[in-house]
Amino acid sequence: MSTPTRTEKDSLGTFQVPADALYGVQTARALANFPISGRRPDPDFVAATVRVKRAAAAANHACGSLDDRRADAIREACDQVLGGAYTDQFVVDRFQAGAGTSHNMNANEVLANLANLGLGGECGVYDPVHPNDHVNQSQSTNDTIPTAIRLAALAKLPRLAEAVREMAGALEAFADRERETIKSGRTHLQDAVPTTLGRELAAYAWTLREQVERLEEAAKSLHRIGLGGTAAGTGLNAPPGYRERAAEELSRLMGRPITPHPDMAAAMQSMADLAQFSGQIAALAGELTRISNDIRLLSSGPRTGLAEVQLPAVQPGSSIMPGKVNPVMFEMLNQTLYQVLGQDHAIQAMNRAGQMELNVMMPALGSALFDAMEWLTASVSAATERGVRGMTANRERNREYALASVGLATLLNRAIGYEKAAEVAKESERTGIPVGELVAEHGLLSREQFERMVEEAAKNGRVDF
Known part of the structure; x- marks a missing residue:
């Protein structure tokens, strides 16, 4: 029919x-x-x-x-x-x-x-x-579409910023609970000086908040629009005063200070402001990738991995291995972040593809930007609610690793010098005897004194002899 x-x-x-x-x-x-x-x-x-x-x-x-x-x-x-x-x-x-x-x-x-x-x-x-x-x-596709792309990105930004700040807040809450939980630091994925689990995750939160601030700063250029430039930025067929009145009305509708672009031709030739904004989204995605990878490493185990934190079990982890639980929320987050990075790559290419008076790649460029923002908002929110908020610390495992770390030899630098401290570290690595036991064996400190020193160093960053 x-x-x-x-x-x-x-x-x-x-x-x-x-x-x-x-x-x-x-x-x-x-x-x-x-x-x-x-x-x-x-x-x-x-x-x-x-x-x-x-x-x-x-x-x-x-x-x-x-x-x-x-x-x-x-x-x-x-x-x-x-x-x-x-x-x-x-x-x-x-x-x-x-x-x-x-x-x-x-x-x-x-x-x-x-x-x-x-x-x-x-x-x-x-x-x-x-x-x-x-x-x-008084319009042309030349000025309406780039204006609408910028306005749509501004409409999405508060939701994205809120999602990332929510994750930062959840990480801060965890960090506050674990501010005195000592653990082994790791650099180059090798034992390093002692730190605390709280310090480690508080740094993640700080980084995410800074990334949001940078993203909001990058968005400021999107408030300038080319509406009124009509075709090729000439303003052809638009009456005097039109562009200013249109911007005023958009300011009222958006609740943001929308202003006419100082160069109407540039507003449709160049998508550099959108490319810069996308680049900052990619920078945020990069930091989230690093943090997500770290959380997956910290939660690895439960017997043969680090197991310093435990993530909430939200689904069975295997169709063949009974009882297996995987870090699925952060696996999902990583996959989404790589897609977001791919969208930025496409946006940067399409920004460069503009010719003469117009960038004709705008429909796909806008779509890629919108997808990146939507996917990032949704994935960060889901990982926060079903991952970070339910995360717990394995305090005993953290302490066990901290006291077994070869990196503890660094605490001896002021007492016996770098060379002799390095010898203790090598002996610990060669024999498997913890640094604390070697310190006691060599008569430098009792094991109890050394453990108190480890805790003081982890929490306050100083060593007293």
Whole structure:
């Protein structure tokens, strides 16, 4: 049974559109042209695009180039979509024609049809509101798409920042509980001086908080938009004052200080601000990769690994080995982080692929950025809730390793000098006798005195003889 259609016309001729669709002919052509990923546009990107259309209508109205009736109808249509209605009508595949013309027209057609329905008209009859003449007035794909990408990234940022800060907070809570739990430090994956489990994990938390601050700093350049540059940054067909009024309206809609870009041509030629922002996401992913790997090492075991921490059991770990439990939340996190790093690699390549007045790679560039932010937010949140929060310390194992560490010979440097301390370390390594026992055997300190010194060094970073 065939789906009922209506006939619409564009500059290429007529084309069939589903009868009940709010989109129109250019969107229908895009659906036929680009059956690529099966993925519809990111929801924040849709909302950002609609905010751009609403801001443009308000600015055109304020400048006197759009009458009250049409302006009100377009704004009402935008508010319906921003309220959660009709988002299923934004249907163009993420991989589409360069620059995002198909997505832009998808938005123009949906909003025009909604506006006309609100004024008593019907879908596909673009009167009194036309997709190009009124919804897209004073705009071009050249300026709407890069603006919407930047706004969508800004919309996602608070959720990502909160997820990472939540993980940092959970690590800090663990570190506070274990601030006096001594353990062997490790450098080059070899025994090093004693430290505490609390100090080790508190450093992870500090690093994550700093990475979020750097990410938020990198996002500041995204507040500058090229809306009003229209085609090639010329401002063609936009009335005086339009770009300032549009930015003011977007500031109100976003709750952020959105400003016109100082060079409209640069805002559509260059995606360097997005590439820099992505690079900082990759830096965050790199730190999370390191931390996740460390936690997997610290939890290895339970008998033949380090087993200094224990992770909550969230699922059976093997289909063949009974009772096995794996660090699955951090395995998931690592896999996601590598995908995030891959998205950044693609973004950097697409940033370099811009030519002359426009970067036509923007649809895929935006999609890669949105994926990276969404995946990172979700994976960090899951690892925090089902990994970090339930993590416990094996205090006895930590102490056992600390007192057995060859690195304890370092504590003797001030008492007997580096050379003799190195001899003690080599003897401990050769014989398997702990440094504390050798110290007592050589008459330097009693074993109890040495253990107290180890604890003092681990907690306070100093050694008293």
